[in-house]
Amino acid sequence: MTKAFSANQWDERETWSRDRLAAFQADALARQLAYVEASSAWYRARFAAAGFRAADFRSPSDLARLPLTTKQDYLAALEAAPPWGTALACDPASIRRVHFSSGTTSRPTPDAWTADDLARWADLYARATYSQGAREGDVFQCLFSYPWFVGGLGATAAFERIGCAVIPGGSGDTERQIETLFAYGTTAIMATPSFAAHLAEVAQRMGRDLRASKVRHIGVGGEPGAGVPATRARLEDLWGARVYDCYGSLEFQPIAWDCAAQAGGHLMEDFAFAEVIDPDTGAAVPDGTPGMLVLTHLDKQAFPLVRWATGDVVVRDSRPCACGRTHARLPGGVLGRADDMIVVRGVNLFPTAVEDVVRAMPGLADEYRIILDDSVRDPATGFPTGIRLQVEAVGEAPPDIGHRLADAIRTKLLVRAVVEVLPPMTLDRFTHKAKRLVKR
Numbered sequence: 001m002t003k004a005f006s007a008n009q010w011d012e013r014e015t016w017s018r019d020r021l022a023a024f025q026a027d028a029l030a031r032q033l034a035y036v037e038a039s040s041a042w043y044r045a046r047f048a049a050a051g052f053r054a055a056d057f058r059s060p061s062d063l064a065r066l067p068l069t070t071k072q073d074y075l076a077a078l079e080a081a082p083p084w085g086t087a088l089a090c091d092p093a094s095i096r097r098v099h100f101s102s103g104t105t106s107r108p109t110p111d112a113w114t115a116d117d118l119a120r121w122a123d124l125y126a127r128a129t130y131s132q133g134a135r136e137g138d139v140f141q142c143l144f145s146y147p148w149f150v151g152g153l154g155a156t157a158a159f160e161r162i163g164c165a166v167i168p169g170g171s172g173d174t175e176r177q178i179e180t181l182f183a184y185g186t187t188a189i190m191a192t193p194s195f196a197a198h199l200a201e202v203a204q205r206m207g208r209d210l211r212a213s214k215v216r217h218i219g220v221g222g223e224p225g226a227g228v229p230a231t232r233a234r235l236e237d238l239w240g241a242r243v244y245d246c247y248g249s250l251e252f253q254p255i256a257w258d259c260a261a262q263a264g265g266h267l268m269e270d271f272a273f274a275e276v277i278d279p280d281t282g283a284a285v286p287d288g289t290p291g292m293l294v295l296t297h298l299d300k301q302a303f304p305l306v307r308w309a310t311g312d313v314v315v316r317d318s319r320p321c322a323c324g325r326t327h328a329r330l331p332g333g334v335l336g337r338a339d340d341m342i343v344v345r346g347v348n349l350f351p352t353a354v355e356d357v358v359r360a361m362p363g364l365a366d367e368y369r370i371i372l373d374d375s376v377r378d379p380a381t382g383f384p385t386g387i388r389l390q391v392e393a394v395g396e397a398p399p400d401i402g403h404r405l406a407d408a409i410r411t412k413l414l415v416r417a418v419v420e421v422l423p424p425m426t427l428d429r430f431t432h433k434a435k436r437l438v439k440r
């Protein structure tokens with residue numbers, strides 16, 4: 001039996017008025033901060049160092065008195081008392097699940113969940129997949145990795161809760177996955193965008209057309225992808241299915257998932273309190289302005305986080321969605337990492353956005369260099385641009401390719417760049433940790 005609140009809504013809270021949501025958040029924050037202060041030695045010390053007492057908390061604006069919690073802070077707390085660290089807020093005996101970070105940037109770090117935490121997590125995933133259209137009777141093949149990674153078991157629990165048949169496929173055995181999804185009439189899958197694209201490629205080699213399968217619902221996560229319109233359109237075309245961005249992290253499961261309107265993932269504002277701040281000054285930025293997402297758990301028991309600096313740059317939109325839900329959305333998903341954001345004459349820009357435009361233009365090599373320099377001026381107009389973009393021509397590149405690239409950059413990114421088209425193989429190549437942004 002499905003436990004949905006209504007035919008198109010899993011939980012009553014999804015359509016609460018903004019006022020009701022704000023009142024709920026204020027109460028939940030007061031409760032959670034008191035719990036964190038009492039239960040986490042590490043946070044108790046940080047609160048005290050900031051001259052903050054949970055008992056004095058009056059409104060969410062008080063949170064700004066507390067420092068951000070960074071990944072480095074979390075690592076330090078783990079080092080202090082392995083394996084759980086000093087930030088753990090529950091008795092280790094009440095831990096029911098542990099997942100780990102991939103360890104690409106540091107030693108794999110753990111996150112843990114109590115029984116209540118797990119139930120909450122499954123319910124939030126169910127809410128989000130239900131908002132995308134998953135229903136009782138769906139056949140769900142989970143193509144997320146199961147070992148270590150958070151996605152696989154979370155998605156499995158959510159679809160079971162909705163009332164679907166779940167096939168825990170995992171992220172390997174590509175040909176078997178394809179045979180299985182045809183044989184058992186799979187209607188919904190979740191995968192990383194790269195695995196979803198890989199499956200389509202292998203299916204073609206096998207002479208199978210995924211568009212002829214019953215899959216109509218694809219949730220992608222674990223890496224950026226569905227937030228990029230070109231990537232989403234490509235996957236939707238390959239599968240003949242709708243693709244939904246499912247943004248989360250090890251520390252916050254989930255963060256913001258697309259609804260059926262695909263108008264930017266909905267934050268789960270009754271689970272995490274979200275701030276969007278200027279990463280340099282720490283000041284809150286208004287809706288519509290890019291900033292770093294900072295999250296505070298409203299009810300997590302094992303590893304609660306207060307003002308967690310996600311490092312992800314987003315734009316928040318708190319206006320109601322076409323789907324009727326009131327929780328704020330993040331149109332475009334994660335726009336980039338805060339460390340990578342540059343400001344050119346008042347316009348926020350990510351190197352990845354420039355890369356998109358360069359790589360979409362036939363006749364140019366993939367390599368490029370962005371040079372930020374206040375003295376750069378457009379030679380034709382004398383207009384200061386502050387940005388020079390070096391690219392390389394390949395093959396029979398049309399002679400006006402530099403102009404066309406400058407036009408595309410201006411139209412798509414709203415900045416004027418002076419484009420220099422260089423001969424092939426002029427720029428240095430990178431095999432690891434590319435550095436394509438130069439500041440002068």
Ligand SMILES: [Zn+2]
Pocket residue numbers: 259260261262263266321322323324325
């Ligand atoms: Zn919506």
